Each structure stands twice: as structure tokens, then as C-alpha cells.
Amino acid sequence: MNAIETKKLTKSYGKSRGIMDIDLEVKEGEIFGFIGPNGAGKSTTIRTLLGLIHKDSGEAKIFGMDCEGEREKILKETGYLPSEVFYYENMKAIDLLRYSASFYKKDCSKKIKELADALGLDLNKKIEDMSLGNKKKVGIVQGLLHSPRLIILDEPTSGLDPLMQQTFFELIQEENKRGATVLFSSHILSEVQKICDRVAIIKDGRLIQTQKISELQDNSYKKITFHVKDNPLDEFQLKGATNIEIKGQTVRFIYRGDCNLLLEKINNYPLLNVDISEPSLEEIFMHYYSDKNK
Amino acid sequence: MNVYLYEMKLQIKSFLIWSGVIVASLFAFMIGFYPVFQDSLEEIMNMIEGLPKEYTLAFGFEMSNLNSYVGFYNFTFSYISLMGAIMSLIMAISVFGREKRSKCLDFIFVKPISRKKLFCMKGLTCISMTTVLGIIYAAALAFCYRLTGQTGRWGKEVLVLGAGFYFTQLFFIVLGIFAVVYLKKIRSVSGAATSFGCIAFILSALANITGDKIMTFAAPLKYFEPDNLLNAGKIEYAYMAAAIIITVVCISIAYVRFCKQDIHAV
Numbered sequence: 289m290n291a292i293e294t295k296k297l298t299k300s301y302g303k304s305r306g307i308m309d310i311d312l313e314v315k316e317g318e319i320f321g322f323i324g325p326n327g328a329g330k331s332t333t334i335r336t337l338l339g340l341i342h343k344d345s346g347e348a349k350i351f352g353m354d355c356e357g358e359r360e361k362i363l364k365e366t367g368y369l370p371s372e373v374f375y376y377e378n379m380k381a382i383d384l385l386r387y388s389a390s391f392y393k394k395d396c397s398k399k400i401k402e403l404a405d406a407l408g409l410d411l412n413k414k415i416e417d418m419s420l421g422n423k424k425k426v427g428i429v430q431g432l433l434h435s436p437r438l439i440i441l442d443e444p445t446s447g448l449d450p451l452m453q454q455t456f457f458e459l460i461q462e463e464n465k466r467g468a469t470v471l472f473s474s475h476i477l478s479e480v481q482k483i484c485d486r487v488a489i490i491k492d493g494r495l496i497q498t499q500k501i502s503e504l505q506d507n508s509y510k511k512i513t514f515h516v517k518d519n520p521l522d523e524f525q526l527k528g529a530t531n532i533e534i535k536g537q538t539v540r541f542i543y544r545g546d547c548n549l550l551l552e553k554i555n556n557y558p559l560l561n562v563d564i565s566e567p568s569l570e571e572i573f574m575h576y577y578s579d580k581n582k
Numbered sequence: 583m584n585v586y587l588y589e590m591k592l593q594i595k596s597f598l599i600w601s602g603v604i605v606a607s608l609f610a611f612m613i614g615f616y617p618v619f620q621d622s623l624e625e626i627m628n629m630i631e632g633l634p635k636e637y638t639l640a641f642g643f644e645m646s647n648l649n650s651y652v653g654f655y656n657f658t659f660s661y662i663s664l665m666g667a668i669m670s671l672i673m674a675i676s677v678f679g680r681e682k683r684s685k686c687l688d689f690i691f692v693k694p695i696s697r698k699k700l701f702c703m704k705g706l707t708c709i710s711m712t713t714v715l716g717i718i719y720a721a722a723l724a725f726c727y728r729l730t731g732q733t734g735r736w737g738k739e740v741l742v743l744g745a746g747f748y749f750t751q752l753f754f755i756v757l758g759i760f761a762v763v764y765l766k767k768i769r770s771v772s773g774a775a776t777s778f779g780c781i782a783f784i785l786s787a788l789a790n791i792t793g794d795k796i797m798t799f800a801a802p803l804k805y806f807e808p809d810n811l812l813n814a815g816k817i818e819y820a821y822m823a824a825a826i827i828i829t830v831v832c833i834s835i836a837y838v839r840f841c842k843q844d845i846h847a848v
Contacts, residue, residue: 331847338692341844363694372848374685390584391693430689 289352291316291438291469292337297346299336307332307493309346314471316351319464321484321501322473329493330473331371334442337471338368350438364392367436371443373427375415381426382411385433392434403429406459407452420447428456432463439463439470445479457483478566511567512550513540515560526553542567585695585703589677590710596676597711600669604662604715605722611658612726616651623649640787647809651732655743656808663803664783666747667754671775673711674758675768677704678840683768685848697841705759712751720744739812746806753802753825754782760832763839799824 292314299306307329314320324330335341337348339359348355350362375384382400389396404411407425415426424447431439439460445453461483464470474480480487481501488498512529520536528545537560543550554562619626627648630638641660647653681687690700723744727736761778768774782803789801795817798804805825810818 335845335847340688340691341846342842360694360696363692366692368688368692370688370847374848375689376680376684376686387584387588388689388693390588391695 289316290314290349291318291351292320292471293347293349293352294333294337295347297333297336297348298344299332299341300344305329305493306344307336307490310490310495312488312495312498314469316469317464317467318485319460319470319472319483321480321487322471322490323475323477323480323487324490325475328475328490330475330490331442332493333490334368334440334471334473338363338366338440364434365437367431367434367439369427369431369439369441369444371446373423375423375426377416378414379416380412380414381409381418381429384415384426385411385430388430389433394434396433399433399435400429403432403459407455421449421452424448425452428459432459435463435466435468437468439468440473441470442473443475444472445474445476453479509542509544509567510550511540511563511565512543512554513538513563513565514554514557515539515562517558517560521557526550583703585700586706586710589680589704589707592680593673593677593707593711596672597715600665600672601715601718604665604669605718607662607665608658608719608722608726611662612651612655612723613729616654616730619654620649636791639790639793651727651730652739652743652808652812659743659746659808660783660786660803663747663750663806664779666751667782667803668775668779669715670708670712670751670754671758671761671778672771673708674755675762675771675774677707678759679762679765679768679771682762682765683771687845688847691845698837701837701840708755708759709752712748712755715751716744716748719747742811743808746808746811749825750803750806753805753829754778756829756833756836757802760836763836763843802828 290313292312294310294312297310297312298308300308310329310333312333322330322333332341336343337350337355339355339362342356351365353362355362381404385396385400389400400411403409404425407428409422409425409429413422415423418426424444428444431441441460445456448456457479460470460472470483472480472484484501486498486500489496516537516539518537521534521539524532524534524539524541526541526543526549528549529541529543532539532541647656681690691697720740720743724736724740727740757778758775761774762768765774782801785801786803789797789804798817798821802825804810805821810821814822
């Protein structure tokens with residue numbers, strides 16, 4: 289059974305864009321990445337799945353249940369971590385977590401303690417006195433305390449330092465081993481690549497494609513910038529290089545192909561500096577579009 | 583019931599303070615000031631007569647009535663009902679606007695509880711507290727009646743006047759709920775509640791100054807005014823009917839909006 293299934297899911301906000309005809313299938317037990325630039329429609333999709341906003345048309349189901357009609361049953365099995373966490377004023381973390389647990393009608397105290405220990409969270413501190421990172425930890429605990437079957441994460445790592453991000457990924461992977469399905473929304477491709485099995489790419493409210501992470505990695509793009517000494521370059525050509533920009537002594541392009549051929553080629557120039565980095569998601573999308581338009 | 587218990591816990595302090603202030607004010611006016619007022623009735627009347635008429639009307643000094651216990655209570659009620667209205671507005675805005683104010687609507691709306699139930703639990707919190715205060719208020723009023731030696735139909739009067747205070751509070755709770763589901767941001771609960779309360783008081787003052795019966799329909803603090811309740815004629819029943827209609831319409835609209843509105847990211 290699919291944990292999440294949407295068919296032609298559409299939501300618009302008057303004149304501004306929302307999401308259009310989203311067909312999504314997340315299998316039970318997988319960690320599914322959902323990537324797209326800011327404003328692409330990731331949060332709108334997630335909020336529609338959670339019943340926070342109402343769809344205009346189409347279908348949205350979680351564990352075979354309708355997201356609007358059987359919202360309560362779905363939410364019993366779902367944990368959610370929003371990108372920005374806000375909680376009640378004047379409340380200690382432990383009080384918020386106990387209140388959160390009271391909705392699930394099961395004893396969550398052991399899980400709360402385990403998660404807080406793993407994240408190094410002081411439960412007796414007032415939430416408003418906490419740093420952004422610690423507030424996020426409270427969010428993680430409250431999203432996982434009832435051992436949900438489905439975990440929905442919307443840009444979950446913002447505010448967490450790299451070490452804590454690693455701990456967070458380990459927690460999510462443990463939950464996944466326990467049997468939980470994870471929907472992981474992000475605009476950072478590399479973090480999705482770390483833990484996801486498959487990924488869906490959304491842009492301008494439309495799902496561009498869904499593919500396995502392994503396939504995405506095979507097709508991995510690199511952003512290359514190099515500067516040459518002495519004379520400016522007139523032209524640069526290399527198989528697999530696109531979006532080539534030459535400005536005086538600087539050359540920029542996006543490359544997909546054999547690294548050895550790339551290094552061999554640029555080694556022919558009197559180099560001053562070379563920078564090889566991950567392209568932004570926007571740059572990858574441009575390639576998806578240019579590939580599709582060809 | 584977890585939402586109900588949680589809201590009760592968070593509201594109890596404010597409830598106790600406001601209830602204490604209201605009951606203490608009732609005692610101060612009806613046990614403390616009333617006998618003094620009666621002893622110096624002539625001097626006070628002379629002083630009031632020296633004030634501009636609009637001023638005395640706006641602040642509820644109804645000359646012909648002030649010498650009777652109910653008349654004095656009518657004057658007292660102008661202020662106690664204002665306090666009750668502000669208390670109700672604070673309660674409704676706090677309880678129903680708690681998540682909006684803390685920007686944690688996402689937290690509560692992704693919990694496995696229907697929006698209908700959430701609305702009812704929060705509403706029940708407000709009704710429970712108002713009912714408890716209503717009973718305490720009626721008991722306090724009965725105490726005032728007995729202590730100042732009022733006789734006659736005091737039992738019935740206490741019930742009717744206590745009910746007037748109770749329904750005034752319920753009306754303002756509904757108004758508060760209606761406002762909170764439409765307000766985009768709530769910066770200060772007490773600020774918003776006091777503003778609404780003051781507007782209601784100004785509308786009452788305007789209705790008093792103009793003496794226009796139709797104007798009273800726009801003055802909710804006067805819908806359950808003691809004089810209207812004890813000497814109800816056609817127009818007074820119409821005020822009460824207006825209160826009931828406004829209450830039903832506002833709560834129905836607020837309920838539908840609460841249950842149907844989209845919760846956008848902060």
C-alpha cells in the first residue's frame with residue numbers, strides 16, 4: 289500500500305500559484321525526498337496532506353484514507369515537523385510535550401526521554417528562552433513522540449548545526465527501520481541525497497519528475513569555475529559542459545560527465561584558480577528544462 | 583477533554599482575579615456606597631444636577647431611579663457589566679486566539695482532534711468559567727440584598743439581575759470568538775479586549791445621551807440592563823431578541839470559519 293497518494297492534487301491561492309495536478313506516490317516504509325526551490329509548492333502539498341489547507345480539486349490519501357474526510361485517523365498516525373517552529377508562550381518544553389502526547393492516548397514519556405537524551409535537550413527549560421536550534425529539537429521530539437507511521441518533515445534541518453543534523457538524520461533512519469515512512473521536504477539536494485530512497489522534484493507548483501536517488505547521483509551535475517592567467521579566453525568547449533559563460537579570464541559552466549576528461553581539459557590552460565562545487569537546485573532545474581526542451 | 587483541562591488551567595488565574603474584582607466592586611457599590619449614597623441623597627442629587635445633562639446621562643446617573651435599590655444597581659451595572667464584558671472578551675480572545683497569538687496554529691491543527699471538537703472544548707472552557715462566575719455573582723447579589731435589608735420580591739430580582747449579568751458575559755464571549763477568528767494578528771489580548779469594551783461603553787453612553795430606543799440596538803451593554811429586565815415591555819424584549827439573534831449568527835459564522843479556514847504557514 290502507498291503511504292501517500294495524490295492524484296491531480298490542485299490548490300491555488302487566487303491569482304498567485306499554489307500547486308497544480310500533483311501526482312505523488314510514496315510507498316510505505318521508504319524515505320521519500322521532496323525537493324524544489326522556495327515557493328515551488330512543497331509546503332502547500334504538505335499542508336494539503338495534513339488537512340491544514342483545503343484542496344481545490346484532485347485526491348489526497350494517506351494510508352488509503354482521504355486527507356479531509358478521515359483527517360483525525362490520519363493524524364493519529366502522522367508526525368509533522370514544520371520548517372519554523374512556534375509554541376505556546378510561557379511553557380516549559382516538558383509541559384508542551386506532555387500536552388502534545390495527551391492527544392495520542394498512549395504513554396509517550398519513555399519516547400520523550402529517549403529523544404530528548406539523543407538530542408541533548410533540556411526539557412525543563414522554557415521554550416521562549418531556547419535558541420532556534422533547541423526550539424527545533426522540541427519540534428523534532430513532538431513530531432516523533434507518538435512513534436508515528438508517517439513522518440512529514442518540512443525543511444527540518446534549518447537551525448540545526450551540522451552535528452545535530454547528523455544526529456537528526458540518524459533518528460529519522462532509526463524511525464524508518466522501525467517501519468515509519470518519511471516524507472522529507474527540502475530545497476537542499478545534498479541533504480535529501482543523504483537519506484532518501486527516491487525523490488520528487490517540484491517547481492512552479494508542478495511535479496517535474498520522480499526518480500531514485502541512485503539515478504539522480506549518476507546524473508550528478510557539477511558547477512565549474514576556473515580562472516586563467518594572462519590572456520582572456522575566446523572560447524571553451526567540452527562534451528557534457530552546458531551554460532558556458534566566458535568573462536575575460538573567467539570561465540563558468542555546468543558539467544555532467546567523466547571527471548578525468550574535465551580535469552584533462554582544464555589542465556591545458558594556465559590556471560590561476562579552479563572551483564568545483566554543487567550547482568544550486570535552480571541550476572539543476574534549468575538543466576532539466578533544457579533537457580526536456582531539446 | 584485534554585484541551586478543555588489545558589485551557590482551564592491556563593485561564594484560571596485570570597478568571598480568579600477578574601471574578602474577585604467584579605464581586606468586590608459589587609460589594610463596594612451595593613453594600614459600601616449605597617447606604618452612604620442614601621444618607622446624602624439630597625446633596626449628591628444637587629451636585630449631579632449641577633453637571634451637564636449629557637455628562638450625567640453618559641455615565642448612567644438616572645436621577646429618577648437612583649434612590650431605589652434597583653435604580654442604584656442599574657447605575658452600578660453600567661460599570662460592572664463593562665468589567666464583565668472586558669473579562670469575557672479577554673477570556674474568549676485568550677482561549678480562541680492562543681495558537682494564533684503564539685503562531686502555533688500548525689501545532690494544534692495537526693493533532694488528531696477534529697476542528698469541531700477543538701472549537702467545542704474551547705467554547706466549553708469559556709462557558710464553564712462564565713457559569714461559575716454567574717452563580718457566584720447571583721449569590722453575591724443575594725448577599726447584598728439581604729445585608730442591606732431589601733425585602734419584597736428580592737429572590738426573583740436577584741435571579742433576573744444575575745441572569746442579566748450572565749447573558750451579558752455570554753454575549754461578549756461570542757463577540758470575542760467572532761472577532762478572534764477574523765483577526766489576522768493578535769498583538770495584545772488585554773489591548774484588544776479593552777478596546778472592544780470601551781467601544782461598547784461609548785455606544786451605551788451615546789444611547790443614554792440621545793435617549794433613542796433604536797440606538798440601544800447598537801449598545802450591547804444595554805441589552806440586559808436591569809431596568810429593561812425588570813420592567814420589560816415590547817422594545818425591551820426586542821433588545822433581548824436582538825442579543826439572541828446576534829449571538830446565534832456570530833457563533834455560527836465563527837464556528838464555520840474556524841472549521842473551514844485554511845491554516846497558512848507563518
